[in-house]
Structure formats: structure tokens, C-alpha cells
Amino acid sequence: MADAAFVHEALPVGSKGRHASGWWGMIALVVTEGALFAYLIFSYFYIASQAHAAWPPAGRPHLWIAVPGTIILIVGSFTARYAEVGIRRGNKGRLIGGMAITVVLGLIFLALQGLEWHDKPFSFTSSAYSSLYFTVTGFHMLHVAIGLVIITMLMIWTGLDYFGAKRHAAASIGAIYWHFVTVVWLFVFSTFYIAPYLG
Amino acid sequence: MASTGAFRVPIIARESDSSPTAADLERKWRTPAGLIGWISSVDHKEIGKRYLVTAFLFLIMGGIEAAVMRAQLIRPNQALLSPEAYNQLFTMHGVTMIFLYAMPVLSGFSNYLWPLMLGSRDMAFPRLNAFSYWTFLFAGIFIYASFIVGQAPDAGWFNYVPYTSREYNAGPNIDDYALGMVLFGVSQTVGGVNFIVTLFRTRAPGMSINRVPMMVWGTLTASVGNLFAIPAVSLAFFLLWLDRQFGTHFYDVTGGGQPLLWQHLFWMFGHPWVYAIVLPAMGIVSDALPVFCRRPLVGYTAVALATVTTMILGFGVWVHHMFATGLPPLSLSFFSAASMTIVIPSAVAVFAWIATIWTGRPVNKTAFLFFAGFVFVFVVGGVSGFMTAAVPLDWQLTDTYFIVGHIHYVLIGINVFPVVGGIYYWFPKMTGKLLNETLGRWNFWLMFIGFNVGFFPMHIAGLLGMPRRIYTYPDGMGWNTVNLITSLGAYLFAIGVLLFVINVFRSARFGRIAGPNPWDAPGLEWTTPSPPLSYNFAVIPTIGSRYPLWEDRLEHGPSDSYVERGYLLNRRRETIGTTALDAEPDVVLEMPNDTVAPFIVGLALVGIICGALFHAWWAVVAFVVVTLAGTIVWLWPEARLGQTRDIVRG
Numbered sequence: 123m124a125d126a127a128f129v130h131e132a133l134p135v136g137s138k139g140r141h142a143s144g145w146w147g148m149i150a151l152v153v154t155e156g157a158l159f160a161y162l163i164f165s166y167f168y169i170a171s172q173a174h175a176a177w178p179p180a181g182r183p184h185l186w187i188a189v190p191g192t193i194i195l196i197v198g199s200f201t202a203r204y205a206e207v208g209i210r211r212g213n214k215g216r217l218i219g220g221m222a223i224t225v226v227l228g229l230i231f232l233a234l235q236g237l238e239w240h241d242k243p244f245s246f247t248s249s250a251y252s253s254l255y256f257t258v259t260g261f262h263m264l265h266v267a268i269g270l271v272i273i274t275m276l277m278i279w280t281g282l283d284y285f286g287a288k289r290h291a292a293a294s295i296g297a298i299y300w301h302f303v304t305v306v307w308l309f310v311f312s313t314f315y316i317a318p319y320l321g
Numbered sequence: 322m323a324s325t326g327a328f329r330v331p332i333i334a335r336e337s338d339s340s341p342t343a344a345d346l347e348r349k350w351r352t353p354a355g356l357i358g359w360i361s362s363v364d365h366k367e368i369g370k371r372y373l374v375t376a377f378l379f380l381i382m383g384g385i386e387a388a389v390m391r392a393q394l395i396r397p398n399q400a401l402l403s404p405e406a407y408n409q410l411f412t413m414h415g416v417t418m419i420f421l422y423a424m425p426v427l428s429g430f431s432n433y434l435w436p437l438m439l440g441s442r443d444m445a446f447p448r449l450n451a452f453s454y455w456t457f458l459f460a461g462i463f464i465y466a467s468f469i470v471g472q473a474p475d476a477g478w479f480n481y482v483p484y485t486s487r488e489y490n491a492g493p494n495i496d497d498y499a500l501g502m503v504l505f506g507v508s509q510t511v512g513g514v515n516f517i518v519t520l521f522r523t524r525a526p527g528m529s530i531n532r533v534p535m536m537v538w539g540t541l542t543a544s545v546g547n548l549f550a551i552p553a554v555s556l557a558f559f560l561l562w563l564d565r566q567f568g569t570h571f572y573d574v575t576g577g578g579q580p581l582l583w584q585h586l587f588w589m590f591g592h593p594w595v596y597a598i599v600l601p602a603m604g605i606v607s608d609a610l611p612v613f614c615r616r617p618l619v620g621y622t623a624v625a626l627a628t629v630t631t632m633i634l635g636f637g638v639w640v641h642h643m644f645a646t647g648l649p650p651l652s653l654s655f656f657s658a659a660s661m662t663i664v665i666p667s668a669v670a671v672f673a674w675i676a677t678i679w680t681g682r683p684v685n686k687t688a689f690l691f692f693a694g695f696v697f698v699f700v701v702g703g704v705s706g707f708m709t710a711a712v713p714l715d716w717q718l719t720d721t722y723f724i725v726g727h728i729h730y731v732l733i734g735i736n737v738f739p740v741v742g743g744i745y746y747w748f749p750k751m752t753g754k755l756l757n758e759t760l761g762r763w764n765f766w767l768m769f770i771g772f773n774v775g776f777f778p779m780h781i782a783g784l785l786g787m788p789r790r791i792y793t794y795p796d797g798m799g800w801n802t803v804n805l806i807t808s809l810g811a812y813l814f815a816i817g818v819l820l821f822v823i824n825v826f827r828s829a830r831f832g833r834i835a836g837p838n839p840w841d842a843p844g845l846e847w848t849t850p851s852p853p854l855s856y857n858f859a860v861i862p863t864i865g866s867r868y869p870l871w872e873d874r875l876e877h878g879p880s881d882s883y884v885e886r887g888y889l890l891n892r893r894r895e896t897i898g899t900t901a902l903d904a905e906p907d908v909v910l911e912m913p914n915d916t917v918a919p920f921i922v923g924l925a926l927v928g929i930i931c932g933a934l935f936h937a938w939w940a941v942v943a944f945v946v947v948t949l950a951g952t953i954v955w956l957w958p959e960a961r962l963g964q965t966r967d968i969v970r971g
Contacts, residue, residue: 132328134908136963141898141908143445143522150514150548158552161589165560165571165582172579179577246569250577253569257560275953284958286966288327292958 137291148295152302155265159306162258163313169250178251180243182318187241191234192311195266198227199304202273206297212287214280221277224300228270235263255314262303262310269303272296331897331909334889336859338850343859346891350442350855352915361915363447364855368454369433370751373744375458376426380737381822382465383417386410388815395808397796407792408475409494413468415478416498420505421461423598423736424543428453428512430743431540431601433751435516437846437853438534440525440862442896443912445518448955449511452919456508459927464501467494474498477790479591479642480561482572482583487565493934496565499558500930506555507926513544513551521901525845527864527882528904531625534844535618538625539604543597546632550593557586566936581646588639596635598732600628602739603670606692609746610674612842613689614681617868617875620673627666634663644715653712660710667703671696686840687761691742694769698734705730705780720790723783729776741768741821748825749839753851754832760824767817775810778803843868848884860887861897864904893961911962918955922948 134141170177205220239259244252276296279285285293336342352362362368390410393402402410432450436443444450467473472494476484485495520541524533560571561583570576572583611618618624640648640656674696683689705727709715718724741764749755782803787794794800838847845862846853847870862884866872869882888897894912899905925947932940958964 130330130333132330133906135327135329136909136911138327138908138963143518143898143910146518146521147446147449147514150517154510154514154548154552157549158556161553161556161586165556165586168582168585169571169577169579172581173577175577246567247576250570250573250579253563253571253576253578257563257569257571271949275956279958284965289964289966292956292964 137289142291142295144291144295145298148298152298155302156306159258159261159309162254162261163309166254166258166313167317169254173250177321178255178318179249180251183315185315187234187238188311188315191231191238192307194227194231194234195304195307198224198231199301201227202297202300206290206293209280209285209290209293210287214283214285217280217285217290217293218277221273221280225270225273225277228266228273232263232266235259258310258314262307265303265306269300272299329909331888331890331906333887334860335886336889337885338854338859340859342889342891343854343856346856346859347854349891349894352855357917358915360920361451361917363443363451363913363915363919365432365436365444365447365450366751366853366855368450369429369431371454372425372429372432372457374429375454375461376422376429377822379417379421379461380426381818383414383422384815384818386414386417387811390414391808391811393792394794394804396805397794397798397801399793402792404792405475408790409468409473411790412474412477412480413465416464416474418732419478419594419598420502421457421464423732424509424594425457426736426740427540427543427598427601428457428509430605430740430747431516431536434747434846435519435537435540436523436857437750437849438537438844439519439523440528440845440858440864441519441523442857442861442890442894443523444515445522445910446515448913448916448919449515452923453508453512453515455920455923456504456511456926459923460501460505460508463504463927463930464498467497472497479587480558480583482561482564482580485561485565486572496562496934499562499565500934502558503555504926504930506551509547510551513547516540516544517548522898523896523910524899524904525862525864526887526897526899526904526906527880528899530902530904531622532864532867532904534604535607535621535624535628536601536604538628539601539607542628542632543600546593546597546635549636550590550597553586554590554594557583557590560586562933581643584643584646585639588642589636591642592639593632593635595731596632599735600632602736602743603628605739605743605746606674606695607670608844609688609743609842610692611677611681612746612840613684613686613692614677615684616677616681617843617871618673619676619680620669621867623669624673627669630666631663634659634666638663641710641715644712645719657710657712661707664703664707667699671700671703686745687756687758687765688742688745690762690765690769691738691745694765695734695738695742698730698738698772701777702727702730702734718783720788721783722779722787722789725789726776726779726783729779733772733776738768744821744825746840747846748828749835750846750849750851750853752829752832753835754828755835755839756824756828756832760820760827764817764820764824767820768814769817771810771813771815771817773810775807775812775814778806778810782807838870841870843871845869845884858884858887860885860889863887913959913962916955918951922951922955925951 137144201220201223205217208216208220246253246256273296276293279292352358352364352367393399393407472492474494476490476495480498483489520537563569564571564573570578572578572580574580607618607624638656638660640652641660644653678693709718709727745756745761782800785799787800835851837850849857863882865880865882868875872881890896890909894914896910896912897906898908898910900907925944928944929941932938932944
């Protein structure tokens with residue numbers, strides 16, 4: 123039975139899809155980043171629960187910027203998915219095209235967020251609510267920005283002909299981060315824009 | 322540059338460490354000499370040793386701080402230290418021991434030992450490993466920089482607001498602590514990610530999840546806990562920094578904020594952290610104690626499950642640090658009950674160790690003394706913890722020296738004793754030399770007696786009403802004798818630690834040659850030469866049981882372990898990746914070469930927090946750019962690592 127323990131079959135070499143250590147690393151990163159946002163949202167609800175005055179202090183936030191922003195971010199996740207599936211089939215053009223649309227959508231989201239920041243009647247230091255609002259959405263915008271850098275690098279690397287049907291772990295791993303940014307926004311959005319309408 | 326093929330049937334060969342193939346492997350894996358080589362090294366053994374040495378340096382600094390405090394408290398109305406200096410000392414003592422020593426020292430063990438125990442050639446992310454060490458070192462230096470300029474944090478290691486709000490603590494000390502802790506959090510988080518992925522990816526074929534050493538269970542549990550816990554403290558400190566520097570209102574009542582938010586965030590982190598800094602140490606005992614009892618650990622599965630259970634429960638008990646803050650009785654009852662349930666998994670582990678000693682044939686070596694001493698101290702610390710889990714008693718004891726006694730029994734007992742015992746056990750593997758046993762006896766008995774003489778009376782001081790964190794006390798309170806005894810015991814303990822340091826230096830030069838397996842231990846790390854070669858294993862071992870080197874004398878599963886024959890994987894730096902639970906061969910992992918990128922990115926992060934500390938925003942922007950650029954270079958896809966599309970050759 124000496125050789126029963128040994129597997130004499132071909133094994134994938136290097137970063138292959140979910141065989142890549144980076145895939146596991148990204149999942150772990152998403153877990154800890156998800157925890158960070160959970161603590162941010164905890165802080166919001168904790169302070170809200172202890173508030174003596176009206177919450178939010180300036181009344182319920184309007185939705186006419188945040189709702190379109192949310193939709194744009196969700197669509198961006200689908201285009202990122204479209205791009206990633208493309209490279210799995212060896213279609214570089216589809217990766218670059220899909221990711222380019224994602225970048226544009228991400229930039230529009232950031233612009234809308236900037237508009238909303240500008241539009242708010244309160245500032246960073248007005249109250250605990252305003253501090254929370256700018257910090258939590260700021261954290262999220264920072265994550266969108268990092269996601270955009272990742273996607274841009276993936277486009278450059280695809281342009282340099284690094285990826286193909288058999289090698290695209292980086293694109294799949296980067297896409298996970300972008301989906302995370304979208305999903306975590308749904309929690310932030312629900313906290314700041316939906317919850318006040320429920321109370 | 323040679324690219325990798327997409328698939329390959331790995332060669333299975335029989336090799337020893339003296340073969341030409343092994344010499345070639347050594348060339349591929351060795352870190353070159355010189356400063357650049359030193360900075361670039363990604364060898365887990367090198368990084369592990371650095372972690373250990375750095376953590377011990379911090380232990381000694383924290384110990385000196387404690388020694389000065391005990392001189393101040395040795396008699397009433399002592400005027401050796403000003404109240405301000407005393408506040409800085411007790412704060413830095415706590416910060417040093419709990420953050421800069423306790424976790425990093427365990428990371429040192431795990432970094433050094435994991436790949437050797439798991440039958441791999443390195444960690445899953447060698448460069449991230451180097452990055453974790455550098456950021457830990459830089460964060461430690463950053464926090465200590467404030468001490469050197471006489472502006473150290475002075476509000477205790479848990480840094481409660483409003484003491485630490487700008488109104489009451491205007492200096493840069495708290496900002497330095499806050500920003501340093503954010504960097505430290507990065508270091509420990511990436512370290513944790515690395516342990517988790519390493520465990521699930523790079524175990525030797527056949528080492529299914531029920532065959533990994535207990536220290537691996539401990540570190541895995543701590544790492545998963547840290548992924549969830551560390552963001553809380555990083556966020557707490559970041560929000561505090563915003564409050565202090567930009568006038569936000571997270572903790573400020575006048576703006577609608579809540580000072581208690583700090584305590585919630587801090588202890589949501591703090592309590593899991595307590596388990597993170599003890600569970601790997603308990604794992605050290607569960608692995609090493611049985612070797613000195615000449616039998617396997619009693620109740621492997623129960624102890625592994627107890628480890629995981631402790632951490633899960635550890636996330637639901639943070640309010641027991643806040644019993645005296647006026648929370649509703651329902652909340653207090655819940656958290657009190659939850660805290661008491663932790664006794665159950667702890668007791669499972671204690672009884673497993675006792676049963677192992679009882680049913681084994683104990684070998685009276687220094688390492689055994691430290692592990693057996695640990696079991697005793699752990700029980701005392703556990704009982705005092707159980708006492709303070711009861712709300713009425715906690716109301717009486719909180720903020721007294723009873724709590725100081727408890728925390729030292731727990732942290733010195735469950736961390737320092739196993740760590741020193743672990744060094745006696747693995748020092749021969751790391752250096753090839755045995756530590757001196759005669760000095761070892763003196764080392765143990767001085768530490769053990771000094772510890773109990775020094776720290777047990779703290780409980781009594783607490784029961785006599787002595788508050789913690791007072792820089793002196795008047796005569797006639799009835800606290801003179803206990804404090805005198807505590808100080809003398811602490812000095813005895815310090816002499817014991819000093820003997821340990823002397824033993825390490827002396828034995829590293831003059832110690833007896835250890836050979837590969839001086840303790841006749843069962844683990845995979847003992848199949849390598851002492852110290853191991855750069856590539857760890859000439860061929861990847863195949864594992865057939867939990868105790869590969871004791872298979873000739875234990876009943877075990879259907880197949881044997883092989884250490885001389887296995888996957889060769891010698892084209893580049895390569896190792897095998899296996900499936901997460903069953904450890905079946907899954908992928909040939911291409912491992913990175915040495916690089917300065919982790920060092921550069923680590924330095925850039927220090928640049929960012931230095932810029933933030935001094936409000937030099939241009940510097941923050943510049944170093945963010947360096948961080949991004951360094952990270953992109955680091956992650957640039959390489960054909961050699963099998964990250965780019967195939968130009969099939971080689």
C-alpha cells in the first residue's frame with residue numbers, strides 16, 4: 123500500500139481560480155472589512171438609541187440622490203461580473219469593456235456622493251449624527267476609490283496581455299472586492315436612508 | 322522569464338537533506354546575506370525569530386516599567402515618581418505587555434513553527450508575513466516614540482473617554498497611541514489572514530483537519546477572532562482621533578455622542594483579544610506538555626472544540642468589563658451568565674492537561690515545570706475571573722487591585738509561562754542547542770515563586786480596598802505589608818526572567834548540541850535538522866496520523882506517514898497546496914522570492930500616520946501614493962508565480 127497515499131495526477135500550477143491563495147486572502151479581507159462596517163453601523167444605532175432629541179436631527183434624509191446612486195452601484199456590480207465571466211472565456215475585450223463601464227459607474231456614484239455631501243445642511247462637526255454620516259459614507263467612498271484602482275489595474279494588466287481563459291485569478295479576486303463594496307453600501311444605505319423612515 | 326505550465330504531474334522522489342537536489346533547493350530558498358537581503362527576507366523562520374526577539378525586547382521594557390512602579394509602591398508616601406510619570410508608566414506597561422508583547426510573541430512561535438508543523442515550505446503569503454512583522458515593529462516604535470519625548474499615553478491601556486478627550490488630555494500622546502494602534506491593527510490583521518489561509522491551504526497531504534497540532538488550532542482560532550475583533554479597536558481609536566483633532570462628536574455628550582460608545586467598541590475587541598493572546602499559548606501547552614508525559618494529549622477533539630468555543634463565547638461577554646457603568650440589570654444578568662459559561666470550555670482544557678499528566682509518565686524537565694506551573698496558575702486566574710463575572714462581587718472589586726491580580730494571573734499565567742516553557746521546548750529546534758537545565762530550574766522556581774508571592778497579595782490588597790492606578794497611598798490604610806510583599810515578589814520574578822535571558826544567550830553559544838529530535842517528540846517539525854534548512858523539507862511529507870513520529874508505538878489509521886518520500890517540487894520556490902479539510906493535493910503553489918516591497922509599504926504607512934499626527938497633509942498624500950505604488954508593484958502579476966497567461970514552456 124506504499125504508494126496509495128500519493129496522487130500521481132496532474133495538478134494545476136500557480137494561481138488558478140479558486141485554487142489561488144489570493145482568493146482565500148480576499149475572502150478573509152472581506153470578512154474583516156465587513157466587520158469594520160458592522161462596527162460603524164453599530165456605532166450609528168447605538169448613538170441613535172441613546173439620543174434624547176430628534177433622530178436624525180435634521181429630519182429624514184431625502185432620497186433623490188442616494189437611490190439613483192444605489193442603483194448605479196448595483197448595475198456596476200453586474201458589469202463587473204460581465205467582465206469577469208468574459209475573461210474566463212478568454213475574451214479580453216469583454217473584460218476591458220465591462221470594467222470600463224464599471225469604472226464610469228463608480229465615478230458617477232462618487233460624484234453623486236460628492237453632490238450629496240455638498241448638499242447637506244450640516245457639516246462634519248455639527249452633531250454626532252453628522253459626524254457619523256460623513257465618516258461612514260466617507261469610509262465607503264474610500265472603499266469605492268480603492269475598488270476603482272483595483273479595476274483600473276485589472277484593465278491595464280489585461281491590456282498588457284497578462285490574462286486569458288486559463289489565467290485570470292487576479293480579475294476574479296478583484297471582482298470580489300467590488301461586489302463587497304456594493305453589498306456593504308446596501309447596508310450603509312439601509313442604515314442612513316431607510317431606517318429613519320421606519321421609526 | 323520562464324513561465325509555468327498550467328498543469329503538471331509533480332515528481333515524487335526520495336531525497337535527504339544531504340543530496341545534491343537538497344543543495345539546489347537550499348540555493349533557491351536561502352535569503353542572501355547583507356542588509357538588503359535582511360530587509361527583503363520572506364523566510365517564515367527568519368520572520369518568526371524576529372517576532373520572538375522583538376516581542377521579548379518589549380517584554381523587558383514593560384518589565385522595567387513595572388519594576389519602577391513597584392519601587393514607587395513598595396512603601397507608603399513614596400516620592401520616587403510624580404503622578405504624571407506614574408500614569409505614563411502604568412499606561413505604557415499595559416500597552417507594551419498586552420499589545421506589543423503578548424500577541425506578537427505568539428505570532429513568533431506560529432510563524433516559525435507552522436510551516437514546519439504542517440509540512441510546508443513557507444506560509445501561504447510569505448511577503449504579507451514580512452509586512453506583518455515590519456508594521457508591528459514600526460507601530461511599536463511609533464507608540465514608544467511618545468515615551469521618549471516624555472509625552473507617553475497616560476490614560477491606561479484601555480484609554481477611556483472622557484479622560485482621553487482633548488479637553489482633559491491635550492498633548493499629542495493620545496493621538497500617538499491612537500494612530501499607532503491603527504497601524505498595529507493592520508499588522509495583526511494581515512498576520513491573522515496569513516495564518517488562516519496557511520492553515521486551509523498549505524498543510525502536507527494527508528494532514529486532515531483532525532490531525533493538525535493543537536497550537537495550530539489555538540492560533541487559527543485567535544486569527545479568526547482577530548479578523549472580527551480588531552476592526553472594533555481600530556475604529557474606536559480612529560473615531561477618538563477624529564474627535565480630538567477635528568471636533569467630531571462620537572464620544573462627546575454635548576454634541577449628542579456617547580462616551581460609553583468607546584467602552585463598547587473597545588471591549589468588543591478587548592475581550593476576544595484576551596482569548597487571542599491566550600489560546601495559542603494554551604495550544605503550546607497542549608502540544609508540548611504531552612511530550613514530557615510520554616503520551617498523546619488526552620481528549621484532542623474536546624480540547625480543539627473547547628478552544629473554538631472559548632473564542633465564540635468570548636464575543637458575547639464584553640459587557641463584563643462594564644458592569645459598573647449603569648447598564649440595565651437585564652443586560653448585566655445576560656453578560657454575567659455568558660461570562661460564567663466560559664468556565665466550561667476552560668475546564669475541559671484543564672482536565673485534559675491534568676489527565677495527560679496523571680496518566681502519563683512525566684519527565685521532569687524545565688519545560689515540563691513551566692507547563693505544569695501554568696496549569697496551576699491558570700486555575701487560580703480562572704477562579705478569580707469567575708468571581709468577578711458575578712455582578713455584585715464585581716461591583717465591590719472593580720477598579721481595585723483584585724482586578725490587577727486577576728489580569729496578571731491570567732496573562733502571565735496563560736501567556737508568559739507557556740511561552741517560556743515553549744522556548745525551552747523549541748529553542749533546540751531554532752538554534753540547534755539545548756538550554757541549560759540547571760539554570761532552567763533556577764529560572765522556573767524563581768519565576769514561579771516570585772510570581773505567586775508578587776501577584777497573589779494583589780488580590781488581598783484589592784479586598785482591603787486599595788484602588789488600582791494610584792501612584793502612592795497614605796500610611797495607616799493597612800496596605801503597607803501587602804505592597805511590600807508584592808514588590809519583593811515582583812523583583813524575585815524579574816530575577817527569574819533575567820536568568821532566562823542569561824540562559825538563552827549562554828546556551829546559544831555553549832549549549833549542548835540538540836540533534837533533530839532531543840525530546841523524542843511526535844511532531845513533523847522534529848523530522849528536520851536543528852536548525853532547519855531554508856527549504857524546510859527536501860520532499861513534502863505525507864501524513865498518515867496525528868503523531869507522525871510516534872507511529873511505531875501508537876495505534877493509528879490505515880496508512881503511515883512518509884517524510885523521506887514525497888513531492889519534490891524543486892523547479893522554483895514551490896510547495897503543495899491541499900484541500901481545506903481533507904488535505905488532498907490540490908495545486909502546486911508557486912512561492913514568491915525575497916522582496917523589499919513589504920518593508921517599503923510598511924514604511925509608507927508609518928509616513929501616513931506621522932503626517933496625520935503632525936497634520937502634515939501633504940505628507941499623508943505623498944505617502945498614500947507611495948503605499949499605492951508599492952502595493953501595485955508588490956501585486957504585479959508574475960509569470961513565475963503562475964499569475965499570467967500561459968506561454969507554455971518549462
